[in-house]
Amino acid sequence: MKTYGHFSKMIPLFVFLLITVFSIDLSAQYLPEEPVSIDVDFNNTIGDMDPVWAFWGHDEPNYTYMKDGQKLLTELAELSPVPVYMRVHSLLVTGEGTYALKWGSTNAYTEDANGNPVYDWTIIDKIFDSYIERGMKPMAQIGFMPKALSSRPEPYRHYWKPGARYEEIYTGWAYPPNDYEKWAELVYQWVKHSVDRYGKEEVESWYWEVWNEPNIGYWQGTLEEYIKLYDYSADAVKRALPTAKIGGPETTGPGWDKAADYLRKFLDHVSHGKNYATGETGSPLDFITFHAKGNPKVVDGMVQMNMGAQLNDISKGFEIVASYPEFKDLPIIIGESDPEGCAACSEADYPHNAYRNGTMYSSYTAASFARKYALADHFDVNFRGAVTWGFEFEDQPWYAGFRDMATNGVDKPVLNVFRMFGMMQGKRVSVSGNMAYDFESVRDESVRKEVPDVNAIAAVGEHSATVMIWNYHDNNNLDVAPALVELTLENLPNTKVLMQHYRVDQEHSNSYTYWKSIGSPQQPTTEEIAALERADQLELYTSPEWVTPDNEMKLSIELPRQAVSLLRFTW
Template sequence: MKNQEKIGLSIGSATGENVRNIGSFGINSCHAALWLREDLPRHFRRLREELGMRYVRCHGIFNDQLEAVAPDGSFHFEKPLTVLERILDNGQIPFLELSGMPGALARTEESVCHYRFRSAPPRDWRRWEELVEQFLHVLIERFSREELCRWYFEVWNEPDLPFWTGTQEEYFKLYDLSRAAIKRQDSRFRVGGPATSKTAWIADFCRHVSAPSPEDPSPGCRCDFVSTHAYPSDIAFLDGAEGEVRLQSADLLPRLLTRVRQTMKLLPEPVPLFLGEWNSSAGPLAFNHDECANAAFIVKTMAELRSVCTGSLFWNGSDIYEECGFHSAPFHGGYGLLNVNGIPKASFHAFRFLRAVSGEELSAVWSRPAKCLGALAAREQKTVRLLLWNYLDPEKENETFEIRIDGLKSGAVCEQVMPENGSAYESWLRQGAPEFASVAELSQLESASHPRRFRYSADAGISLAPGEIALLTFELPEMIEP
């Protein structure tokens, strides 16, 4: 067995700023109709209570399953309203993606995904505008203008991919008609886009919304936020369960989003930037979503994007998910923080640890360079929380480190996410990867989903293997040597 690399970490003085946690801003679910189930709202309630996830985004509020537009073209919003009420009942707020072309309005029969997300532009553009306008009327009546001022309205999903079969010019027309219909109801309502994959179209979108258009002739900046998506893998989208996925380094995301932030200088005024979808890969049914190492990917990404993005919405909150059809195996490569049985994955704990590190940020300096290692520390009154990660880079060799915290006495409480301790996926593999787990097997997986808890030893430090994360909690000044 290879010896562990020894490395020290010094926790220093306050930086003068509070830690920004963009990870708790929001979370995605699959398509809106799944909110009519009883289990999905329960999953998202837990994400709100334990991870602080405030906003919820989902595809297809106008999909045919929700019957917003009847075959005769009349509008009926009972089921979309039920979806939104369930989100609000959880104490969460809609990040409302206006998408899914109703069959009665669609120009063609084209669709993607198992649940048939209709991707065609409307036959009659005026009818789309009327749909959005009447929907806003109903939302105001049901929820109030002041409530809707808390929401974000996003026009469509990934129009650069098969989710939209029109042209870029037609997407901009859809955006303009939607924005104009919303702003006519209340100029305070926040509208944005383009919700593209791999940060595509940002420059074109910024130029487009910087000047009036025939469909939306209002002056000034015609977007209240910019949203886009990024996944560090070699594909942007797969419409199905097949396809090999090659992971790329997490360093791709800060590069892409920093470039987006620079491009946004084309706008007449600064607006928020939201990373509206992201995960360690875009490919469906990829086991990197289930593995322990996804935790280190998440904390590294969120720590590095804190100064770039206003908020993030991770894809996805739950494995109750249907883009490729529903899968009932406890682990099947689903994107969720919770598996279909509601068992937390390592990724769940990553967001929990990130939320815990709050208050005044403290400097954290390694004794020597180690690019795979990261640390984030913060103080609330006398309590210090220190988040450590050892990122498993798919493009490089990785090492296990023995980390000593300079001056820290023994006794600090430590939680560590590692295979079979905070990451149940590896326990499922050891069970033989059963597709239908028994009650006893599910109980074992639930137990394995809890991180290892122990007391930090100044003599031994903490051993962190590639892909693992740890959260240390201690009190000042008694836990620090003078």
């Protein structure tokens, strides 16, 4: 039986009754669709349940050590059984730690009146200390260009705001260096300082990567100039710490022909090109990175996602890497992996971003990560991680529609899907049934058929088994019938197990629904904020229950559109 958990305790009784009546009316008006059968065999393992989701990133590095940034970092660290990696832009940008949307600075490099380098690691240390003290790790991005090293320093600082032309951000920080030797020395000194501060063993576990999206405006140089930058950077990293991990090229959109060509030319160079820094053949490469984005639009007044576009980027990137025998087994990190391309673009200025506050973002996340695993299996590549480019935006309006995990310190529903993933450990196991979509159909057609994508991913560990089920569709229409899922679980232990059922939907694990129920305040009271913080946590859908599967267990679950359930069995 459905339970409302703590949610009903947080809202006024009349609001709760209205929600309940509305739910009853919906169930009377819309009968469930044809049942979806999902069969899970916990004896049939298909691969590791690697925590590829335990990577996050954002444009604004200085948010890291601010009030809400510190709170969210702690929550990200606590939801993961393994160290979380953090990737941020602008770690070498000139400025006194000033921040704004799509801007940040550390002042790590300046020059004196005679042109001699002046290094100041204070702000970078503050950022990395925030990670290390929580057991997190940097995915250290070598960029962007300090003003004193930029070949075109003016204008340097941008003042972009949502609604402005995106190209306005590409100022002096995006240009090649005026002196590659000075650039290399900066990189060398940064890595050396990191080893001195955190120790060799710790820094060996980091990922060092060169720049961001050099195939578009983030790099105002040529492909050859980027390759030269990579060679000098990689050589400097390895001189400071030969066992450090260096990678790239962090290109975006391998699904585009030009982007695919850029990635191939980079891989060709590091394989057998002449190294600009050393004159030798090839360049160090310890992991490969590229980006993948979806493409939502507003169609007939409704947000329509395009998961297929994102999966096509991933598929093409995996295919390209798999075509190089010398690189096929290298770790792949999708350096940004999101439903679209601009985290700092708000809903008010970009209506297609209206998916971000509610359950559409959470169901999209569940469905897309499952297909990333499937694509990696298909191409037999070493998929190490996918960076969710969404953190938080300090001192912005409540639920402004940025792509973030929390708003003003309150978690959004999407973060609870990552809490679910954090409980899925061990080996992935086979999932079969009469589902309408597989990874290839979502990649090639997205989710546009009349029937939704009702599917699952499952895992088994030494003393636990988990099944995540979602009801996703590209069209954000919630006023439709729920899906009836007939779940068959095979080869659970023939003993008593504890079953827990977690849910993210309109009524559970959803601070946004609660915020709207109290009038969408932009200045909530202390009591309202406390209630929002209770509503933002992952919630049980039913009470925990001891069950005896006898090797096979059958369950019927009603799953609303854009909802996600996690069944967890422990023994």
